Amino acid sequence: MSAGIAYPEATFKPISKWSKSMPSLLVIDDDRAILALAEKALAPIADITTAANAADGLDALRRGSFDAVLLDIQLPDQNGLAVYCEIREHDRRIPVIFMTVAAASNTAIEAMQLGAFDYIAKPLSVDPLRDLVEKAIEQRQISSVPVAISADDESGDQGAELFIGRSPAMLDVFKAIGKVSKQDVPILVRGESGTGKELVARALFQYSHRCEETFLAVNCAALPDNLLESELFGHEKGSFTGAESRRIGKFEQCNGGTLFLDEIGDMAPTVQAKVLRVLQEQRFERVGGNKELTTDVRIIAATNRPLEQMVEDGEYREDLLYRLNGVTIELPPLRDRLSDVPALIRFFLAQAKKEFNKGDLEGLSPESVELLTKYDWPGNVRQLRAVIRRCVLDTVMPVITPDILPDAITRTRPHESNSAAESSAPDAPGTELPALVSRLLEQKSTNIYSESMEYMERFVIMQVLQATDGNQSQAAEMLGITRGKLRDRINSYNIVLKSDIGVGN
Amino acid sequence: MMNDIQKKRFSDALQRVSGDEDMLGMLATIAVEDAPAMMESLESQIDDPTLTEAARTAHSLKGLLSAFETGEPISELEPLIEAARRGDKTEAATVHAAIKPKLQSLMTEIEAIAD
Numbered sequence: 191m192s193a194g195i196a197y198p199e200a201t202f203k204p205i206s207k208w209s210k211s212m213p214s215l216l217v218i219d220d221d222r223a224i225l226a227l228a229e230k231a232l233a234p235i236a237d238i239t240t241a242a243n244a245a246d247g248l249d250a251l252r253r254g255s256f257d258a259v260l261l262d263i264q265l266p267d268q269n270g271l272a273v274y275c276e277i278r279e280h281d282r283r284i285p286v287i288f289m290t291v292a293a294a295s296n297t298a299i300e301a302m303q304l305g306a307f308d309y310i311a312k313p314l315s316v317d318p319l320r321d322l323v324e325k326a327i328e329q330r331q332i333s334s335v336p337v338a339i340s341a342d343d344e345s346g347d348q349g350a351e352l353f354i355g356r357s358p359a360m361l362d363v364f365k366a367i368g369k370v371s372k373q374d375v376p377i378l379v380r381g382e383s384g385t386g387k388e389l390v391a392r393a394l395f396q397y398s399h400r401c402e403e404t405f406l407a408v409n410c411a412a413l414p415d416n417l418l419e420s421e422l423f424g425h426e427k428g429s430f431t432g433a434e435s436r437r438i439g440k441f442e443q444c445n446g447g448t449l450f451l452d453e454i455g456d457m458a459p460t461v462q463a464k465v466l467r468v469l470q471e472q473r474f475e476r477v478g479g480n481k482e483l484t485t486d487v488r489i490i491a492a493t494n495r496p497l498e499q500m501v502e503d504g505e506y507r508e509d510l511l512y513r514l515n516g517v518t519i520e521l522p523p524l525r526d527r528l529s530d531v532p533a534l535i536r537f538f539l540a541q542a543k544k545e546f547n548k549g550d551l552e553g554l555s556p557e558s559v560e561l562l563t564k565y566d567w568p569g570n571v572r573q574l575r576a577v578i579r580r581c582v583l584d585t586v587m588p589v590i591t592p593d594i595l596p597d598a599i600t601r602t603r604p605h606e607s608n609s610a611a612e613s614s615a616p617d618a619p620g621t622e623l624p625a626l627v628s629r630l631l632e633q634k635s636t637n638i639y640s641e642s643m644e645y646m647e648r649f650v651i652m653q654v655l656q657a658t659d660g661n662q663s664q665a666a667e668m669l670g671i672t673r674g675k676l677r678d679r680i681n682s683y684n685i686v687l688k689s690d691i692g693v694g695n
Numbered sequence: 696m697m698n699d700i701q702k703k704r705f706s707d708a709l710q711r712v713s714g715d716e717d718m719l720g721m722l723a724t725i726a727v728e729d730a731p732a733m734m735e736s737l738e739s740q741i742d743d744p745t746l747t748e749a750a751r752t753a754h755s756l757k758g759l760l761s762a763f764e765t766g767e768p769i770s771e772l773e774p775l776i777e778a779a780r781r782g783d784k785t786e787a788a789t790v791h792a793a794i795k796p797k798l799q800s801l802m803t804e805i806e807a808i809a810d
Contacts, residue, residue, distance in 0.1 A: 220755065221758050222725050223726060223729075223762055224758070226725055230721065231712075312761060313708075313761040313765060314711070316713045
C-alpha cells in the first residue's frame, strides 16, 4: 500500500455464477506446478487454498469451509485414498476430484466407487479442469444448500433456497414432500421448465434418511445416448472408441445415496431398459462389462414431457413410466398460482438487495407489483427471479417503478404469447437472429439466451428436416438427438411436416 | 514471449493451458527451479540404491515435466518407475542412463521459455 493513502476496506466480495459468495476450493498436491496452475486457472471461479501434503490439507479442511477438493492420488505423507476417507469422515458432501498421472489409476477408480466426484488425468488441461471444478461446486450447492419450505416469505434464511407459496397448489406440493421424503420410493417430479423441479428433488433428499449420503444429479437431455449410458452405468476399458479406461457410473458412485435424473423423458430405449432394471432389481452392468453389479440408490426423476403420450407413441417404456410414477409430485406453473407472486417478489428482492449490495433499495411500487402479478410468466419462477434481479441491478432509484420492468411485462396482455422466437418470420429462416437479439436487448429482456437458443434450435431443426425430406429418424440421427426429443421440439415449435417443411401458424 | 519455434515445440502444452503463454512460462519457472534437484536425487537413489524413493522421485518428476511433454523422454520415466518398484536396480540404472541426456535437453528447452 502506498504511504499516506488509506484504502477503504473492500466491500465487494466476488460472486460466483451460482449467485453466492465465491465458492472455495482446496487443492492438495505436492507438485508446486499443479498448485500454481490451479491457483491461476481457477481463480475466476473459486477462492483457492493450497496444501503440499496430506497433513496440511486435512488441517486446512478442518479449519475452513470448502465447496470442493482437488486431491492428488499420490502424496508424500499419505495415500490419496486414505486422505479421501478422512475428507468423507469430515464432510460426506464435499465433492472430491482426484488428480492422477495415469488416467486408468486403480486408486482413482476405487475412490469413485467409494463416492468420489470424479478424477482428472495429469498433465492438467485448464479448460476441462475448470469445467469439472465448476460441476463439482454446483454439485456441492445442489446437495448442501438447504431447501427451506415456507408458506410465509418472512421466514427468511437468506442462505437457504426457499420454496415459497401459500396457494393451495403449493401447499399440496409441500405436503407431498413431507409425506414421501422419508419413504424409500422413486419419485417423479413433473412441471414446466422453471417451476423448481430440482428444488423439490433437493428437498426430498434433504428430508430423507439418506441425507448424509451422496446426492448426484444427471441431466439426461444434456448428453448423447451413448454417453448418458456410460455416465449412468459406467463402462469397461475398450468398450467403445475412446473408452481408454474403466469408468464408474453414477449408479455405482451413488450407492447408498440419491440420484436425481432430470429430463427423464430424454432417454434412448436402451438406457430406459437399464434404468428400469435398476429400479426393479437394483442391478446393472457397466457398458461393455458382464459383471453384474448391485446398487442401493433412491431415484428422484423429473420431466416436463408428456410421458403418457410418449408411451402411446411407443417412445417410452410403459413399465418404466409406472415404476417411476409410484409417487408423482406435480409442480404448478406460476400463472396458476399468481397469488404467490408478491411473496416471491419480496423474497427475491431481499436476496438481490443483499447480493448486489443495494441497501438503499426500498422495494417495488404498487403499480409494478400489480403488473408482475398480472403477467402469465411463461418461464415460471425462474423468470420472475431473473426479472427481479435485473430490476435491482438496473434501478438507480429507491423504488422500482414500471419503467424499469421489461417491455414484455408492461406491454403484453396477460396470456398473450411472449416468445420472441414465435413471432419471427418463418420465411426468413436463420437470418433474424441479430435483429432478435437487438430487440431483446432493447426490451431489457431477462431471457435473451433462452429466446435466442429457441430461435436457433427451430432453425436448425427445420433445416435438417428439410434435408431429410421430413424423415424424423434420419433427422434425429443427423442432429444427434433422440427421436422423442425431435418430436417434442417439432410440437413445441409448431413445425408442420409436409412434403416440404413449413411452419404452422 | 515465446517465439514461433517454441510455440510449435510446446504446442500441446500451450493448448493445455488454453494458449496462455504467461501461465506456461510460470510453470516453466517452477520446473526449472524444482526439476534439477529431483533429477539429482533420482540419480543418487538409483546408485544407493533406495529404489522405493527412486520410484517416488521419478513419479514426481514425471508429473512435473509432463506439463511440457507427454512423449519421450517423459514417457520413458514409466519403465524406470516400474523397474524401481520391482527392485530391479540394473534395469532402473539402464533406463536412467538412457533418458538422462534427453531429460537434460528437455530442461534446456523449458528453461528458454521460463519467465
